[in-house]
Amino acid sequence: MKVSCEIIKDLLPLYHDGVCSNDSKTMVEEHLAYCDSCKAALLEMDDTLCINKAEQNLQEAEVVKKLSKRWKKGMLKSLLEGMLFTILAIALIALVLYFFIGFRIIPKPY
Helix, strand or coil: CCCCHHHHHHHHHHHHHHHHHHHHHHHHHHHHHHCCHHHHHHHHHHHHCCCCCHHHHHHHHCCCCCCHHHHHHHHHHHHHHHHHHHHHHHHHHHHHHHHCCCCCCCCCCC
16 A cells, blocks of 8 residues: 555654554555655654754753742742731721621620
């Protein structure tokens, strides 16, 4: 069965990484047996993978780490602000109840 180079080129990354099905693997290997163009494309994948982009990947990872730290700081700040405003709101409500309405937790002695 003759398969077009376009289909094989779509499957080559999966084949290269070893994650394609056995049927796809067999089809790619049969095609590579007679197609020098696809063989060259497969060999080229070894040269152009992340090995050449290691520095860029490390820089991107560093940026993600910095963003993660900033996000965590922001979350902590928001949590503390929320707690502070909640405590202040409870204190304000308690003061209003105490002074204006005369509500007391401990009953007045008679």
